[in-house]
Amino acid sequence: MLISPLWRPLKGSWSTKLLGQIRSSSSKRWQARQLKDQFTREAAVQGLKSRAAFKLLQIDEKYRIFKRGQTVVDLGYAPGSWSQVAVNRTQPDGRVLGVDIIPAQPPKGVSTIQGNFLAPEIQAYIQEFLRNPNRGRLRETSHDSGVSSLEPGVGLDQEITQNKDAEEISEEQKKALERTVDVVLSDMSEPWLQTSGFWKRSLSNPYNRMMNTSGNNFRDHAGSMDLCNAALQFSSDVLKIGGHFVCKFYQGTEDKDLEKRLKDLFQKVHRLKPESSRSESKEAFFVGLNRKL
Numbered sequence: 001m002l003i004s005p006l007w008r009p010l011k012g013s014w015s016t017k018l019l020g021q022i023r024s025s026s027s028k029r030w031q032a033r034q035l036k037d038q039f040t041r042e043a044a045v046q047g048l049k050s051r052a053a054f055k056l057l058q059i060d061e062k063y064r065i066f067k068r069g070q071t072v073v074d075l076g077y078a079p080g081s082w083s084q085v086a087v088n089r090t091q092p093d094g095r096v097l098g099v100d101i102i103p104a105q106p107p108k109g110v111s112t113i114q115g116n117f118l119a120p121e122i123q124a125y126i127q128e129f130l131r132n133p134n135r136g137r138l139r140e141t142s143h144d145s146g147v148s149s150l151e152p153g154v155g156l157d158q159e160i161t162q163n164k165d166a167e168e169i170s171e172e173q174k175k176a177l178e179r180t181v182d183v184v185l186s187d188m189s190e191p192w193l194q195t196s197g198f199w200k201r202s203l204s205n206p207y208n209r210m211m212n213t214s215g216n217n218f219r220d221h222a223g224s225m226d227l228c229n230a231a232l233q234f235s236s237d238v239l240k241i242g243g244h245f246v247c248k249f250y251q252g253t254e255d256k257d258l259e260k261r262l263k264d265l266f267q268k269v270h271r272l273k274p275e276s277s278r279s280e281s282k283e284a285f286f287v288g289l290n291r292k293l
């Protein structure tokens, strides 16, 4: 898998430098405009599918959610900048699975499923995909023997498999065996039906096909709560112990309940609004760190 050298720097990375430049500017209005424009421009320069990448990069800089070799599920991946970040941070032996309701060109190194995440049959399909820890994982090319597959994930799963007396594993342990995911990301926003641009048959710019928010705060909030709750329920089924969760939501009356549910599943829960998130928007993020037992 080839990733542009511009992707490499992890320390003092683009977003940090960019934020430094932005903070030093004088006029607030100008600052806000710069922020918007600079992140958009920088995304294009870095070959990122959208400026949304910087939100995840800032979250990762703060909480270090990614590690090499992880399995990451990116819910609502299109056009794909979060998946690009996940591939970059987990390479060379990680795997990233993106799910989206709209068709979009999969970013390099990402396996994708097109479907409505809220549909039980789509979730069953995703879980079936994830059950095999090697499915969707890039194979490394060895110089001597051509292609070699990577070892399956280790940890609790392996421990249980090794210690198990086939008939004696409990229901809890069976469920734990099914958990192969290290990080669940959800940037899902309720999609709105396409109203223009039908002539454009674009997979590389799915934003031409659907908008992300309605402009109605209550509607955006309610829709995002449904999507976040579904992502959280899914995480409780697939996330390994110690795994992490990031979800975007639109702030409103129900977000405290969501935060409570997150606290039941994770050791630490943070609520934040990264600087690359547009200030006029009601969007914010929850980060759940270290899934409990």
Ligand SMILES: C[S@@+](CC[C@H](N)C(=O)[O-])C[C@H]1O[C@@H](n2cnc3c(N)ncnc32)[C@H](O)[C@@H]1O
Residues within 6 Å of the ligand: 049, 050, 052, 053, 075, 076, 077, 078, 079, 080, 081, 082, 083, 099, 100, 101, 102, 115, 116, 117, 118, 187, 188, 189, 190, 191, 206, 210, 212, 227
């Ligand atoms: C803000 S965009 C995601 C941007 C992405 N994180 C990136 O960095 O490029 C939100 C995505 O969520 C998707 N989405 C919304 N509801 C969904 C659902 N029920 N199932 C799957 N995808 C959904 C939309 O189609 C849209 O592509």
